Amino acid sequence: MTDALAVLAAGWGVLMALSPILQIRRMLERRSSADVSIGYLLVLQVGFGLWMGYGVALGNPAIFTPNSVAFAIGLLTLFVTIRFRTAPSR
16 A cells, blocks of 8 residues: 555656646746746755655655656756846836
């Protein structure tokens, strides 16, 4: 039972990790990231990094895999957010 739950949780975790692609698509369409919080994204990145380390330490791919995907997609999201950040209007 726990193995099945681990596979299900890891699979759903990968789907969750891919969900920021929807935000990336929106930023690309609008050519703006003005309404996206960089601080929020950075907090998530630290968390994904910590969970990746924990998964490696345990030798647990159910923890490591989704957090690795989330970390990679998070880096992409940060890159696009910074790329489309505009200077505030005066």
